[in-house]
Amino acid sequence: MLENKTVYLNGQYLPLNEAKISVMDRGFLFGDGVYEVIPAYHGRLFYLRQHLERLDNSLAAIRLANPHTREQWQAILAPLLDAGQNQYIYLQITRGVAVKRDHAFPENIQPTVFAMCSNIMPFAGRDAGIKAVTMDDSRWKLCNAKAITLLANILHRQEALDQGSAEAILVRDGYVTEGAASNVFAVIDGVLLTPPKGHDILPGITRDVILEIAQTNHIACREEAISLAQFKSAEEIWVTSSTREIIPVVELDGQPVADGKPGPLWQNMDQLFQAYKQSLS
Ligand code: PDD
Numbered sequence: 001m002l003e004n005k006t007v008y009l010n011g012q013y014l015p016l017n018e019a020k021i022s023v024m025d026r027g028f029l030f031g032d033g034v035y036e037v038i039p040a041y042h043g044r045l046f047y048l049r050q051h052l053e054r055l056d057n058s059l060a061a062i063r064l065a066n067p068h069t070r071e072q073w074q075a076i077l078a079p080l081l082d083a084g085q086n087q088y089i090y091l092q093i094t095r096g097v098a099v100k101r102d103h104a105f106p107e108n109i110q111p112t113v114f115a116m117c118s119n120i121m122p123f124a125g126r127d128a129g130i131k132a133v134t135m136d137d138s139r140w141k142l143c144n145a146k147a148i149t150l151l152a153n154i155l156h157r158q159e160a161l162d163q164g165s166a167e168a169i170l171v172r173d174g175y176v177t178e179g180a181a182s183n184v185f186a187v188i189d190g191v192l193l194t195p196p197k198g199h200d201i202l203p204g205i206t207r208d209v210i211l212e213i214a215q216t217n218h219i220a221c222r223e224e225a226i227s228l229a230q231f232k233s234a235e236e237i238w239v240t241s242s243t244r245e246i247i248p249v250v251e252l253d254g255q256p257v258a259d260g261k262p263g264p265l266w267q268n269m270d271q272l273f274q275a276y277k278q279s280l281s
Contacts, residue, residue: 004017005116005117006079006080007080007114007115007116008076008077008080008113008114008115008116009021009112009113009114010112010113011113013079013080016116019114021114022097024097024098024100025094025096025097025112026095026096026098026109027092027148028094029098031147031148031149031151032094032095032149033064033092033095033112034055034058034059034061034093034145034146034147035058035092035093035147035148036052036054036055036058036146037088037089037090037091037241038051038077038089038242039086039088039243040081040086040089040117041277041278041281042083042084042086042281043081043082043083043084044280044281045074045077045081046242046280046281047205047208047209048073048074049070050208051205052070052073054146054203054205055073055091055093055146057203058145058146058147059093061142061144061145061147062145062147064095064111065111067093067111073091076113076115077091077115077117080115080116080117081117082117085120086120087118087119087120088117088118088120088242088243089115089116089117090115090116090117090118091113092112092114092115093111093112093113093114094111094148095109095112096110096111096112123243123244123245123247125166125247126244126245128262129247129248129249129251129257129261129262130165130166130167130247130251131164131165131166131251131252132160132166132167132168132169132179132237132239132249132251132252132253133159133160133163133168133169133252134169134170134228134231134252135159135168135169135170135171136171136172137170137171137200138152138156139152139153139170141199142199143177143178143199143200143201143202144197144199144200144202144203146202153180153181154180156180157180157181166247167179167180167181167182167239167247167249168180169231169239169249169252171228172200175195175228176226176228177195177201178195178200178201178202178204179239182204182241182244182247183201183206183239183240184226184238184239185207185237185238185246186226186230186231186234186237186238187234187235187265188233189235190220190235191220191222192214192220192221192222192265192269193221193223193226194211194221194222194223194224194226195223195224196223196224196225197223204240204242205242206241206245206246207240209273209276210240210273211223213269213272213273213276214269217272219269231252232252232253232255234257234258235257236248236257236258236262236263236265236266237249237257245270245273246270246273248263248266250262
């Protein structure tokens with residue numbers, strides 16, 4: 001049964017089980033749309049400007065005009081939040097409902113806009129760390145756009161789960177790109193490394209926050225390509241996202257990462273991250 005919370009659909013707030021879209025929606029037929037996941041702590045959206053900038057970039061990548069200004073987005077999302085909870089907004093925009101199924105963009109079409117809010121559940125394994133497995137990145141060349149077309153990502157994640165791991169770490173041409181639904185960090189020779197932005201990864205907002213915190217706190221850190229061989233000998237590995245924050249990886253491909261426990265830099269960064277969140281909410 002669907003949870004009957006209030007959601008936003010095309011200008012209306014309504015119960016989730018009454019929110020309906022046409023089967024002719026291009027999101028349903030083609031995966032023709034983009035999305036955002038925006039955390040909110042104590043009712044305040046975290047890094048909203050940066051999430052809306054990324055939304056602009058994702059929309060531009062699929063040649064869809066942004067239907068709302070930043071102020072309008074803020075006004076649309078605010079009523080969905082509950083100040084007593086840690087939550088995240090899921091926001092999706094598709095090209096809209098077409099008269100007929102045709103790959104080409106239809107003319108005179110209104111985008112479909114949907115938003116809902118969910119509580120952030122504590123992620124099991126966060127404190128003890130998780131297992132991850134590496135696999136060949138089967139995705140396309142637009143990984144920097146947050147497209148709803150996530151078939152490759154879900155197959156990677158499921159493959160990891162089937163192997164008893166919590167995340168898939170994707171590798172392209174011998175270099176680590178990112179997780180199935182997360183960015184990747186590694187501590188190598190005492191330096192915090194993360195692959196550079198580009199078409200192979202989603203420019204994660206959590207990733208940006210970590211780089212900012214590292215800089216402010218004089219933690220040695222670089223955006224640099226990481227080969228699989230380097231990655232496998234890392235002192236620490238983390239995966240990061242808005243909903244799970246910073247998760248230490250303690251086992252990679254069945255081998256312990258260093259001593260198989262969350263590392264000291266993770267402990268430090270996690271504390272700094274939590275304090276920074278508190279200071280902004
Ligand atoms: N995904 N890379 C991919 C492929 C992702 O799907 C995500 C997050 C990230 C991390 O981005 P951010 O720090 O902005 O959350 C990186 C979200 C949480 C999701 O699809 O649910």
